[in-house]
Amino acid sequence: MKKGFTLLLLLVFCTSMLIAGGQNESDAAASDGPVKLTIWDFKYSEEIVGSALKDMDSLYLAANPTVELEHIAQPHDNYYEILAAAVGSGRVPDVIMAHTDQRIWNMDEFLLNLDPYIADWKDNISDSAWAACSSTGDSSENIKIVPLTAQGLGIYYNKANLAKAGVDAGSDLSEWETFLEACEKLNNAGIPPVVMGNGGQPFGIDFAYRTILANFYGPELAGFRDGTANFTDEAFVEASRMMKTLFTKGYVVTENSTMPYFMDAIELYKSGEGGFFFGLTSDIAHWKDFGDAFGYENLGYMPSINADAAPYRDRQSSQGAGIGFAVMKDSKNIETAVDFLYEYVHGDSANLFLNRTGAIVPNKNLPIDNESLATVVNYMSNNAVPDFYVQLDAGFGAEMYNYFQLFFLADEISLNKYIESLQKAYEMNL
Amino acid sequence: MSKKRLMKQQEERDAFILLAPLLLLMLVFTVYPVLANFFYSMTKWKGFGAAEWVGFQNYARMFQDVKFWHSLKNLGVLILYIPAGVFIPLLIAAILRDGLKGWTFFRSVIYLPTILGYVILGTLFSIILSQTGPMVEVLSFLGVQDANTINLLGKSRSAIHTVAVIFVIFSKMGFGCIYFLSAMSGIDSGMYDAAGIDGAGWWQKFFHITVPSISFSIQFFLVLSFIEVFARMYSFIYTLTYGGPGFATFTLEFGIYRQGFQAFKMGYASSWAVVLFFFCSLIAAAQIQVLKKGDQLS
Numbered sequence: 211m212k213k214g215f216t217l218l219l220l221l222v223f224c225t226s227m228l229i230a231g232g233q234n235e236s237d238a239a240a241s242d243g244p245v246k247l248t249i250w251d252f253k254y255s256e257e258i259v260g261s262a263l264k265d266m267d268s269l270y271l272a273a274n275p276t277v278e279l280e281h282i283a284q285p286h287d288n289y290y291e292i293l294a295a296a297v298g299s300g301r302v303p304d305v306i307m308a309h310t311d312q313r314i315w316n317m318d319e320f321l322l323n324l325d326p327y328i329a330d331w332k333d334n335i336s337d338s339a340w341a342a343c344s345s346t347g348d349s350s351e352n353i354k355i356v357p358l359t360a361q362g363l364g365i366y367y368n369k370a371n372l373a374k375a376g377v378d379a380g381s382d383l384s385e386w387e388t389f390l391e392a393c394e395k396l397n398n399a400g401i402p403p404v405v406m407g408n409g410g411q412p413f414g415i416d417f418a419y420r421t422i423l424a425n426f427y428g429p430e431l432a433g434f435r436d437g438t439a440n441f442t443d444e445a446f447v448e449a450s451r452m453m454k455t456l457f458t459k460g461y462v463v464t465e466n467s468t469m470p471y472f473m474d475a476i477e478l479y480k481s482g483e484g485g486f487f488f489g490l491t492s493d494i495a496h497w498k499d500f501g502d503a504f505g506y507e508n509l510g511y512m513p514s515i516n517a518d519a520a521p522y523r524d525r526q527s528s529q530g531a532g533i534g535f536a537v538m539k540d541s542k543n544i545e546t547a548v549d550f551l552y553e554y555v556h557g558d559s560a561n562l563f564l565n566r567t568g569a570i571v572p573n574k575n576l577p578i579d580n581e582s583l584a585t586v587v588n589y590m591s592n593n594a595v596p597d598f599y600v601q602l603d604a605g606f607g608a609e610m611y612n613y614f615q616l617f618f619l620a621d622e623i624s625l626n627k628y629i630e631s632l633q634k635a636y637e638m639n640l
Numbered sequence: 641m642s643k644k645r646l647m648k649q650q651e652e653r654d655a656f657i658l659l660a661p662l663l664l665l666m667l668v669f670t671v672y673p674v675l676a677n678f679f680y681s682m683t684k685w686k687g688f689g690a691a692e693w694v695g696f697q698n699y700a701r702m703f704q705d706v707k708f709w710h711s712l713k714n715l716g717v718l719i720l721y722i723p724a725g726v727f728i729p730l731l732i733a734a735i736l737r738d739g740l741k742g743w744t745f746f747r748s749v750i751y752l753p754t755i756l757g758y759v760i761l762g763t764l765f766s767i768i769l770s771q772t773g774p775m776v777e778v779l780s781f782l783g784v785q786d787a788n789t790i791n792l793l794g795k796s797r798s799a800i801h802t803v804a805v806i807f808v809i810f811s812k813m814g815f816g817c818i819y820f821l822s823a824m825s826g827i828d829s830g831m832y833d834a835a836g837i838d839g840a841g842w843w844q845k846f847f848h849i850t851v852p853s854i855s856f857s858i859q860f861f862l863v864l865s866f867i868e869v870f871a872r873m874y875s876f877i878y879t880l881t882y883g884g885p886g887f888a889t890f891t892l893e894f895g896i897y898r899q900g901f902q903a904f905k906m907g908y909a910s911s912w913a914v915v916l917f918f919f920c921s922l923i924a925a926a927q928i929q930v931l932k933k934g935d936q937l938s
Contacts, residue, residue, distance in 0.1 A: 291901040298688035316686055316904040409770065410882055467794055468770035605903025609707070616886035620795050623886075631706070638701065639903075 245546045246278040248303035250293070253533070254283035259493070262566040266559040270550060277546055293317065304541040305550065308355055310342040310531045311600040312607075318345045321354040322537040327548040328353060334556065336360070338594055339572035342530025347432075354536050356551040359492035359569040361532025362590055363420040363597065366487045366500050367510040368479075375399035375485070379510060384524065386452065386517040389486075393461040396485040403461040405484035407475025409468040412614045414475060415453065416599060417488040422449045423598045424525035425514045431527075434601035437640045441632040448519045450617075450625060457618050467619040471495075480504070491570050491590060492532045497582040498568025506582050513589045528594035531572060606639035674917065680910040687906035698911035708912065710887035711895050715869065715919075717800050718891075721808040722865045726858060728809055729816025734846050736817065737824050747821075751814035758811070758872070762879030765806055769793050793881055796888035803889050807876055808869065816861060823857035824850060856933065863927045870919050892916045 253259040260283065267279050282303070284292055290313045296302050297320050308314040314321075332340065335357060341347055343355035369379040375395040383389055393403035406414030423431060426445040433439030440446070456462050469475050476495045479487045480503035489495035501509045513526035535554065537547040553559055555573055564571045570587060578584050599607060610632060617628040681698055685691035702708050732750065736743045753761055768775050771788045779787035792802040827850065835845050851858065874893045877883060883890040883898070892912055900909030 288901070290904075294687050294901070294904065313904075317688070319689060410766075465771040465788060468766075468791065469772065603903070605899060605905055608898055608902050612884055612886050612890075615884045616796070620885040622796055635706075638705065 244276045244278045245543050246280060247305065247543055247546055247550060249279065249281045249305040249307075249535075249550075250284050250289075250296075250303045251281060251307040252284050252286040252289040253307065254281055259567050259569070262563050265562055265566075266554055269559050269562070270553050273553070274549075277550070279550075290314075290316075300540070302538040302540055304543050304547045305535050305537055307358075307533060308536050309533055310355055310357070310361075310529060312602070312604040314355070314536065315345055316604065318354065320539055321345070322539045322541065322544060324353045324356065324537065324548065325351055327544075328356070328552075331552060331556070334573055334575055336530075336572045336574055336591070338528065338530040340530075342600075343534055355531065355534040356536075356555055357531030357534040357572050358555060358563070359532040359534070360528070360530065360572040360590055361493065361570075361597075362491040362513075362526055362528040362586075362594070363417050363424075364489060364491055364511055364513045364526065364586065364589070365421055365515070366479075366489050366497070367485060367512070368482070368487075368500075368504060368508055369510050370504065370508040371396065371401050371482070371485050372510075375401055377485075383510070384512040384514065384516050386515050389515055390455070390459070390461075392485065393456070393459070397459075397461060402463045402484045404456060404463075404486045404488075405475055405479045406462050406466045406488065407469045407471030407478075408466055408615075408619055409470040409474070411471075411611050412467075412619065413471035414462075414466060414488060415614045415618055416611065417471075417490070418453060418456075419449065420527045420598045421488055421514045422452060422517075424527040424595050425516060425520035425522045427598075428522040428525055428595050431596045431598050432601060434598060437637075441629055441636055445520070447625070447629055448517070450628065452515070452517060454618065454625070457621075490532075491528075491586050492567075493569060496568050496570075497580075497586050501580075501582050506580070509582050511582065511585050511589075513593060522595070524589070524593055525595045526589040526593040527597045528590055529597040529600050530594075532569070602636075603639040606636055609635045609639070677910050677913050677917070680907050681914050683907045683910075685907040685910075686904040687900060691907065694907070698908045701908065702911050702915075707887050707890055707895055707898075708892075708915075710890050711892045711912075714800050714887075714889060714891055718804050718808055718869045718873075719866070721804040722862065722869065725808040725812050725865055726816070726862055729813045730820050730851075730858065731846075732813070733817045733820035733824060734850055737821060738842075747817065750817050753811045754814040758807075758876040759879050761806070761811055762876045766793070766880050769802070794885055796886055799881060799885060799888040803877070803881065806880075807873060808865065811876075812865065812868070819861060820854065820857065823854040827853045856930070859930045859933070860927075863923060863930055866923045866926075867920070870916065870923065892919075 251263065254263055263281070267281055271277065271279060293306060294317070297317055302320070332353075337349045339357040339360055340349035340353055343357050344350075344352045345354050346352045365384075367379070367383060372379045372383075372392060375392070376399070377383075377392045377395050381388055383392055396403040404418075406418065408414045423446070426449050427433070427439060430439055466475065469478070472494070475487075476489075476499065478484065479495075480500060482504050487495070487500070489500070491497070497509065497511065513524055516523045535551050537544060537551070541547055554563075555571065560571050560573045560576055563569060564576055568583075570583070570590060578587055602610070613623075613628060613632050613635070616623045617625070623631070680691060682693060682695055683691035684694050684697075736747060740746065756764070767773050769792050770776075771791055771794070776787045776790075779790070784790075792798045831849050831853075832845055835849060840848070871893060873891055874897055877889055877891060877894045878897070881889040883894050892915060896909045896912045896916065899912060900906045
């Protein structure tokens with residue numbers, strides 16, 4: 211009997227240990243002390259952006275001594291998986307960094323609707339950024355994210371290398387024929403015409419498509435969200451032909467198929483190699499990255515390539531917002547969290563972020579004193595069209611990359627088969 | 641009731657109480673997830689939030705999905721490499737057992753891939769085999785023209801075979817050798833001496849003494865290899881090829897990750913997991929048979 215009782219005690223102990231392991235930390239513990247804000251971030255460990263964010267935190271803490279920040283750097287590659295696990299378990303941080311695309315809209319119901327909290331300062335941020343931060347794509351309502359950057363895709367060129375190859379950098383390089391002629395001259399001069407990283411995941415091809423498609427579809431790019439635009443459209447087929455030409459003519463160097471875009475291809479272009487680069491307008495691979503590397507006087511920018519078959523010209527692929535911060539609905543510190551985000555995108559913090567990282571900040575009141583930045587911002591403000599990729603289902607986006615590999619890199623399927631396969635996969639994911 | 645019977649009942653009760661924590665853990669972490677997976681495979685579910693019942697829709701979709709069929713085909717190719725993945729370490733172990741000069745050094749070298757782990761191994765080979773990697777440098781140095789166009793991982797036809805050679809054969813070689821060497825240490829050396837006196841050559845001794853003597857170990861290693869191919873390749877594929885080019889190295893396991901954790905289609909991923917569960921069940925059944933046979937032999 212005594213032995214049985216001991217065993218029973220052991221069982222109760224084990225069970226209680228199991229249950230205790232799954233208990234949430236009590237919120238009451240923090241109620242008497244300062245407000246503690248937990249922030250998850252996939253850029254916090256990055257050298258440039260991370261250090262800027264740390265300094266922005268310091269600015270906020272200096273102005274708000276009653277707040278404690280627990281800013282946690284999460285891994286970029288599986289950030290949304292970690293976030294999904296947290297959401298599933300009900301243990302979420304107060305604030306999360308997010309891309310303004312399908313990855314976060316999958317978790318829409320767990321994000322706080324910021325409409326009543328941002329009304330007083332909403333006008334400071336551009337409408338296109340708010341639209342990207344709305345779960346319904348409408349800048350007037352359902353805002354779930356405060357935008358930190360305005361993201362877009364464009365084409366950078368190295369004027370010094372173009373000059374070496376005998377290309378007049380003052381000519382309109384955005385014309386398809388002129389662009390091809392420039393590539394040919396660069397090739398003949400032994401300069402890789404297009405530096406494009408496609409190792410692992412073919413981001414180089416992805417980014418090139420997004421710039422070229424901007425002129426083919428213009429505002430109708432939004433149709434890839436609901437199936438009104440299709441991969442079988444002549445516009446997409448023609449854009450694919452143009453892209454393929456870059457490969458068949460050898461303007462995209464062979465080695466690029468195994469070179470990762472982040473960071474290898476970017477570093478290669480920064481080192482002064484190559485003529486053209488399909489890059490971003492914020493984060494990295496942008497005007498500041500390249501301007502700092504090989505001189506702003508040598509840096510050119512154009513938003514897209516103008517082709518006869520494309521109905522639009524000089525359209526700028528724009529996500530409205532690239533990354534931003536959302537407040538979780540279950541946060542116990544909503545007021546503090548919103549205040550924290552206000553500080554992040556205004557005044558000294560926003561200025562610091564812009565100047566340190568080169569990311570375009572969608573705050574309309576920030577001064578712009580760099581010519582290259584002014585060029586990009588001008589296109590972003592006046593010629594913006596929806597970005598192709600963010601319209602797509604997250605699963606299909608990954609699948610599309612597999613077909614990019616087959617058609618462009620491995621060269622194993624025909625254009626017809628490529629288009630047919632993409633359309634079929636697209637329809638399955640609509 | 642006799643005292644003996646009372647004691648027996650007491651012992652049975654104690655046994656259940658002692659087993660209870662383990663059974664509880666198994667229920668929570670094994671049985672429940674398996675049953676839940678079957679349920680979620682019939683739902684539209686993102687992995688969080690509410691699940692919507694859709695019946696067999698996910699299965700219907702799976703059978704129309706080219707990724708699924710590519711995954712099965714790729715698993716078929718990988719399985720074809722398993723016999724080589726078992727035979728080569730067996731052969732090396734037999735050679736090492738005979739006392740190769742400097743064999744402790746070779747043993748260490750061969751075991752290295754096992755120590756590295758799949759993530760490091762995948763990353764290393766993605767660098768080694770890249771178009772700007774050391775393999776191309778070496779081939780170019782040896783005079784191979786356009787070595788960078790070989791691109792073993794960049795072509796569908798060669799990618800899955802390259803993955804198979806690295807994962808099924810190379811990465812298992814070290815563990816296999818040590819495992820078989822240990823099994824061979826139990827063979828009576830007198831059998832080899834007797835066979836030698838009878839005029840048996842090295843291969844005859846290998847096939848008629850070594851292999852039959854450790855047949856249980858070989859079968860066990862075979863089953864382990866199947867498990868590795870079906871259920872432990874994810875991290876290797878992720879770091880080496882990401883399932884590409886196209887779907888040339890896509891596997892069921894990798895597909896579950898992509899559908900469930902990247903696309904947030906956890907319901908659909910669960911239907912893939914049911915298929916994987918089916919294959920793993922077959923392997924488990926084979927494993928049980930092997931273990932039973934081992935018990936009988938011992």
